[in-house]
Amino acid sequence: MTEVKVAPEEKVRKKPSFVKPWLGLKYLFKRPVTIKIPDEKIDPAPKYRGFHTLDWKKCVGCNFCGQICPARAIEMTWIEGEKRPHPKIDYGRCTFCQFCVDVCPTGALSFIESYILTTTWREEELELYDWVPIPPDKFREMQEKFGDYRFPLEKMEFNRETKEVTYYLRDGEVMKFKILGYGIKPPKSPAEKAYEK
Ligand code: SF4
Numbered sequence: 001m002t003e004v005k006v007a008p009e010e011k012v013r014k015k016p017s018f019v020k021p022w023l024g025l026k027y028l029f030k031r032p033v034t035i036k037i038p039d040e041k042i043d044p045a046p047k048y049r050g051f052h053t054l055d056w057k058k059c060v061g062c063n064f065c066g067q068i069c070p071a072r073a074i075e076m077t078w079i080e081g082e083k084r085p086h087p088k089i090d091y092g093r094c095t096f097c098q099f100c101v102d103v104c105p106t107g108a109l110s111f112i113e114s115y116i117l118t119t120t121w122r123e124e125e126l127e128l129y130d131w132v133p134i135p136p137d138k139f140r141e142m143q144e145k146f147g148d149y150r151f152p153l154e155k156m157e158f159n160r161e162t163k164e165v166t167y168y169l170r171d172g173e174v175m176k177f178k179i180l181g182y183g184i185k186p187p188k189s190p191a192e193k194a195y196e197k
């Protein structure tokens with residue numbers, strides 16, 4: 001067995017310096033590298049991996065996106081009037097790796113370079129960031145109109161009793177839909193639930 005040598009304490013201990021702490025003072029006179037989001041912005045690189053977009057007509061509900069997601073940020077969501085479930089993405093978990101976009105067989109799930117995600121710590125605002133993404137054309141239209149790379153919803157309402165969701169988009173448009181359930185299997189109808197009882 002090879003002997004493991006431990007470095008003596010005097011070799012690893014750094015000598016105290018009375019100059020080094022003062023070197024940090026030079027940063028007082030430099031411009032900060034951080035920006036004041038959301039009042040300032042940095043133009044992202046082309047193809048920057050920002051928020052998702054979803055073409056609801058192209059999505060076939062295969063859940064490949066949900067299966068590959070390393071952060072478990074995707075929950076398949078059944079929406080009234082849609083034949084297949086669509087992914088709901090939780091930005092509290094998402095790491096913006098875009099594996100879900102790469103694996104989507106129909107190209108329904110995509111992304112846009114918009115990336116600014118801020119709140120003023122009101123609880124209802126946090127719900128904004130757990131959403132079924134809007135179609136790419138609509139998101140692009142808003143990015144071109146405002147040019148600030150911000151999230152496209154101003155407000156989201158979720159009625160817990162009726163399961164109705166209302167998206168208030170930044171351009172004043174309103175999108176309404178009703179969530180029937182979550183998961184890969186279709187939710188049971190009221191008649192099926194009554195029969196089981
Ligand atoms: S970008 Fe990555 S972490 Fe976010 S939902 Fe897609 S697969 Fe999951």
Ligand code: SF4
Nearest residue numbers: 059060062063065104
């Ligand atoms: S977004 Fe793509 S991968 Fe996800 S369920 Fe729809 S078709 Fe399948």
